[in-house]
Amino acid sequence: MNDLWESNKKEINVDLTPLIDIIFLLIIFFMVTTTFDKYGGAQLNLPKSKLQEVNDKKANLSLLIDKKKNLVLKLNYEKNSKDIITNLEDVDKNIKNILSNVNDKTLNILSDESVEYGYIISIIEKAKLSGIEKINLETAKNN
Numbered sequence: 001m002n003d004l005w006e007s008n009k010k011e012i013n014v015d016l017t018p019l020i021d022i023i024f025l026l027i028i029f030f031m032v033t034t035t036f037d038k039y040g041g042a043q044l045n046l047p048k049s050k051l052q053e054v055n056d057k058k059a060n061l062s063l064l065i066d067k068k069k070n071l072v073l074k075l076n077y078e079k080n081s082k083d084i085i086t087n088l089e090d091v092d093k094n095i096k097n098i099l100s101n102v103n104d105k106t107l108n109i110l111s112d113e114s115v116e117y118g119y120i121i122s123i124i125e126k127a128k129l130s131g132i133e134k135i136n137l138e139t140a141k142n143n
Contacts, residue, residue: 060104065111069119091123095130105133
């Protein structure tokens with residue numbers, strides 16, 4: 001009787017290959033459709049230029065200025081990033097504090113195109129007085 005039971009018993013195998021294929025397709029889909037925000041949540045409409053887009057990899061300090069004149073100092077070091085929300089009156093103090101901890105004294109300024117020229121010049125003046133040696137004004141590439 002036991003032999004009869006063994007002969008009718010079928011082994012059930014679950015093929016996981018289609019499931020793994022679907023999972024990999026989903027992962028690829030989400031990787032392709034995900035966008036990474038370079039500006040950390042600041043809504044910037046950078047001015048367009050036919051010149052080469054400024055992208056100084058050595059600079060680890062950026063100042064983001066949105067259309068409401070909110071200022072965010074973005075410090076990138078090694079694999080970490082630190083955002084400091086500041087205002088026009090305190091931007092020089094915050095830059096001095098950051099420069100005491102970093103060797104590169106370069107500042108990238110990313111400003112919305114609607115911000116007035118005089119406001120940006122006052123920020124550049126404060127940055128230079130704080131110890132910044134080189135300033136890059138970033139633009140979007142004109143198509």
